[in-house]
Amino acid sequence: MVGLALKGVGAKYGKHTVLSDVDTDILRGGVMTAVIGPNAAGKSTLFKRIAGLASGPGTVVLSDTLKGPETICYMPQDTGANAVLTVYESVLLASKQGSSWKVRDSELLEIDRILQALRINDLAFRGLGELSGGQRQLVSIAQALVRKPEVLLMDEPTSALDLFRQIEVLGFMRRLAAKSGMSVLIALHDLNHALRYCENTIVIAKGAMVASGLTGDVITGTMLRDIYRVEARVEMCSHGKPVVIVDHSII
Amino acid sequence: MAVAAEQLETTAGRDQYRALAFRRIVLICGMLVALCFSISIDMALGPANYTLREVLTSLFYAESVGDQLRVVIWDIRMPIALMAVTVGASLSLAGAQMQTILANPLASPFTLGISAAAGFGAALGLIGGVAIFPAAVQYMIPINAFLMAMAAALFIHFASTMRGVTVETIVLLGIALVFTFNALLSLLEYLASEQALAAVVFWTMGSLTKATWPKVWITGAVLLFAIPLFARHAWALTALRLGEDKAASLGINVRRLRLHTMMTVSLLAAIPVSFVGTIGFVGLVGPHIARMLVGEDQRFFLPASVLCGALLLSATSVVSKTLIPGAILPIGVITALVGVPFFFVLIFTNRRRAW
Numbered sequence: 213m214v215g216l217a218l219k220g221v222g223a224k225y226g227k228h229t230v231l232s233d234v235d236t237d238i239l240r241g242g243v244m245t246a247v248i249g250p251n252a253a254g255k256s257t258l259f260k261r262i263a264g265l266a267s268g269p270g271t272v273v274l275s276d277t278l279k280g281p282e283t284i285c286y287m288p289q290d291t292g293a294n295a296v297l298t299v300y301e302s303v304l305l306a307s308k309q310g311s312s313w314k315v316r317d318s319e320l321l322e323i324d325r326i327l328q329a330l331r332i333n334d335l336a337f338r339g340l341g342e343l344s345g346g347q348r349q350l351v352s353i354a355q356a357l358v359r360k361p362e363v364l365l366m367d368e369p370t371s372a373l374d375l376f377r378q379i380e381v382l383g384f385m386r387r388l389a390a391k392s393g394m395s396v397l398i399a400l401h402d403l404n405h406a407l408r409y410c411e412n413t414i415v416i417a418k419g420a421m422v423a424s425g426l427t428g429d430v431i432t433g434t435m436l437r438d439i440y441r442v443e444a445r446v447e448m449c450s451h452g453k454p455v456v457i458v459d460h461s462i463i
Numbered sequence: 464m465a466v467a468a469e470q471l472e473t474t475a476g477r478d479q480y481r482a483l484a485f486r487r488i489v490l491i492c493g494m495l496v497a498l499c500f501s502i503s504i505d506m507a508l509g510p511a512n513y514t515l516r517e518v519l520t521s522l523f524y525a526e527s528v529g530d531q532l533r534v535v536i537w538d539i540r541m542p543i544a545l546m547a548v549t550v551g552a553s554l555s556l557a558g559a560q561m562q563t564i565l566a567n568p569l570a571s572p573f574t575l576g577i578s579a580a581a582g583f584g585a586a587l588g589l590i591g592g593v594a595i596f597p598a599a600v601q602y603m604i605p606i607n608a609f610l611m612a613m614a615a616a617l618f619i620h621f622a623s624t625m626r627g628v629t630v631e632t633i634v635l636l637g638i639a640l641v642f643t644f645n646a647l648l649s650l651l652e653y654l655a656s657e658q659a660l661a662a663v664v665f666w667t668m669g670s671l672t673k674a675t676w677p678k679v680w681i682t683g684a685v686l687l688f689a690i691p692l693f694a695r696h697a698w699a700l701t702a703l704r705l706g707e708d709k710a711a712s713l714g715i716n717v718r719r720l721r722l723h724t725m726m727t728v729s730l731l732a733a734i735p736v737s738f739v740g741t742i743g744f745v746g747l748v749g750p751h752i753a754r755m756l757v758g759e760d761q762r763f764f765l766p767a768s769v770l771c772g773a774l775l776l777s778a779t780s781v782v783s784k785t786l787i788p789g790a791i792l793p794i795g796v797i798t799a800l801v802g803v804p805f806f807f808v809l810i811f812t813n814r815r816r817a818w
Contacts, residue, residue: 226626265711288708294566295704296759300480302705305760308698309713313762315484320477327476336476337483340705352709359713 213241213393214277214362216262221270223254223261231257231268234421238275239412241362241395244386246406246427248399249416250440255399258416259286259365262397277362285361289368291352293341299351300336303327306355326354329384345372353381357388366398370405378402382409403431403456407446415439428454437462487763490756494770498548501777505544506536508784546674547780547794548773549682550735554742555749555772556686557731559764560693562750563700564721564728565623567630571747572732575633576640577615578743581736582667583644583651584611589662590655604666605737612733615640620725624718669740669795671780678738685734689727690769696720697761704759744798745772748806755810775802 215238222232231254239245247255260266263286277283291302303323304315327333332350335343343351349372356364366385370378382398386409389396397414400406406413406427413430415423417439423430436444436456444458507518513532521528521536554572561570572578584607587593594603595610618640623633648667652660693700699720702710711717732746749772750764756771757763776794779801783792 263712282714286712288706288712290706291709292705295701296754297701297704298483298758300476301701301758301760304480305698305701305705306713309702309715311698313694313697315480317477320480321474324474324476328473333473333476337479355709355713 214283214395215240215273215275216363216395216397217273217275218262219271219273221258221261221268221272223257223266223268225266229268229419230254231261231416231419234258234270234414234416236414236421236424238273239395239397241393242390243411244382244389244396244398244409245412245414246400246410247397247414247416248401248403248406248431249422253416254419255416256289256367257419258414259367259397259399262286262363263365274363279362283362284365285356285359285363286365287352287356287367287369289349289352289371290345291340291348291355293343293348295340297340298337299327299332299340299343299354302340302351303354303358307358323354323358326357329357330354330381346374346377349373350377350381353385361394363395364397366396368399368401371401378405385409403436407431407454407456431456484763487757487767491763491766491770494767494774498770498774498777501774501781502544502548505547505777505780505784506540508781509535509540510789511535542674542676542679543671544777544780545679546671546682546739547776549679549686550671550739550742551745551749551772551774551776552769553682553686553689553731553735553772554746555753555768555775556689556693556765557728558746558772559750559753559768560700560724560728561732561746563703563759563761564724565630565633566704566706567634568751569634569747570637571743571750572612572616572736573741573743573746574641575615575619575637576644577612577619577729577732578736578741579641579644579648580615581608581612581733582741583648584608585666585737585740586648586651586655586663587611589666590651590659608737609733611644612736613729615644616725616729616732620722620729623725624721665793666740667795668793669742669798670791670793671739672791673739682735682738685730686769689731690765692727693724693761693765696724697765700724701759701761701764740793740795742776742795742798744802745775748802749775752806 217238218234218236221234223230249255257266261268262272263284264281300323307319327336330350330353335347349369353369370381382405385396410427413427414421415430423435431446433445436442441462442458443460443462444456446454446456449455503515503518507513507515517532518536521532525533558571562568585604588603588607596606619637622628622636652663699715702713702715707717750768753764753767753771757767779794779798782801783794783797786792
């Protein structure tokens with residue numbers, strides 16, 4: 213099972229440091245890790261740095277991987293809406309990068325499986341420009357999954373989805389991670405989703421890591437007050453699950 | 464990781480995709496046949512009209528036809544007909560890849576100022592006798608045009624790679640280049656003698672009558688160099704249309720891909736313009752017609768763009784010979800008249816798949 217650890221990881225754009233000192237223990241495959249923090253904290257930058265799309269100090273350590281650094285797949289927030297491509301074509305091209313023109317039956321059947329698993333097979337031959345933001349996010353997830361990554365970095369994959377789809381996608385990703393041994397890092401704004409679906413959580417604020425560990429230990433009233441500037445509590449609901457209850461913002 | 468573990472309920476997607484790909488291949492083959500037909504008609508028309516049978520006999524059994532027919536077809540009309548094909552294909556392909564890498568439907572050699580730069584370069588030679596590359600004075604006009612066009616293309620490229628430069632900025636830069644070079648051209652025309660002025664005006668209208676076999680070979684060679692290069696990066700170029708972040712996330716070196724593509728596009732745009740003058744419409748509309756017919760998967764879009772441009776200019780060449788009997792009108796003038804109605808029909812019947 214793949215393992216990912218970050219050692220003093222930072223990121224720079226030109227001479228400007230935008231992220232620094234992210235250290236984690238080994239994040240084992242098979243579970244989801246939430247990356248949380250306020251807007252512009254550096255979550256996307258951290259993902260780009262891990263995926264090798266941004267430069268900076270520190271080391272991204274991969275262990276027990278079958279494919280090396282190329283097995284890390286970064287999934288941006290959106291996929292282009294202007295391209296005159298069908299959903300099916302856009303997923304196909306994600307799987308074919310660096311390969312020949314010839315498309316094998318097995319590749320097409322894999323796309324069919326993924327679209328069915330995400331319940332978007334009815335959109336397969338719709339143009340990307342005809343989709344809603346939420347539908348495009350589901351296509352983006354399909355484009356990431358078809359590449360068969362061992363480490364998947366999902367940048368706010370549920371931000372445009374309705375509640376039903378959010379629950380469905382996060383549940384699906386958790387089952388998939390458990391079954392395949394994939395390590396999923398997922399940037400989230402909804403902390404209840406982090407509490408419900410993610411075993412570990414990394415908190416990023418103002419370009420630095422401020423906490424990391426088991427989700428239940430990291431998401432606390434103190435952290436919410438210090439990082440998110442809200443007065444909030446983490447309590448157990450009637451089903452025995454932790455939920456964040458926000459009382460008010462701190463001005 | 465295996466999503467494959469999920470049960471596959473239907474293979475409808477695969478079947479529909481295969482059918483779609485087959486339809487596109489048929490469409491591209493149809494365009495190829497239409498192009499061959501158009502080239503034959505183009506060669507049959509002229510001051511002395513020949514039948515299609517005479518043209519085909521002269522092409523495939525040259526020794527069995529008379530000297531006059533053979534000379535007219537092989538030495539006079541075929542270079543012009545093939546120049547229409549290579550120039551149309553080159554400009555359309557250049558436009559297609561400019562639109563792809565700049566993510567802009569308005570990008571083309573004409574709208575980004577490359578043609579205007581070439582026009583200014585040619586005018587420098589025609590009016591002032593200025594050779595930008597003095598070592599080859601006998602080819603002063605095409606070399607001037609080529610060097611100015613390359614300079615404009617590279618300027619656009621390097622501007623597009625600067626931080627904070629948006630797609631809209633690139634189009635505005637292109638428009639600024641068009642106005643700048645047109646103003647400089649007007650200034651040269653104002654200072655020019657009557658004879659030089661006539662030469663410049665004729666050059667900027669674009670004309671295939673300047674075609675010779677060496678020019679056909681050079682334009683064709685650049686095309687044959689560019690097509691495999693783009694074909695090799697077909698998946699990456701298609702992915703670029705999903706956005707820069709998405710393409711990078713798929714493992715594509717976006718900066719390098721853009722640079723290589725823009726260098727090749729500069730050659731594709733500059734060489735035809737330096738040989739036949741300004742032909743504006745093909746580079747913009749050829750790719751749009753191709754996109755509406757086959758979408759943006761470069762495995763289909765690439766050949767379709769090439770064929771659309773070639774067909775558009777070849778058909779225009781036919782029209783330019785038939786509008787006024789006995790006269791060959793400048794092709795740059797006729798291109799839009801042939802292309803616009805067809806383009807309108809496609810836009811209004813196929814709106815969902817336009818850019």
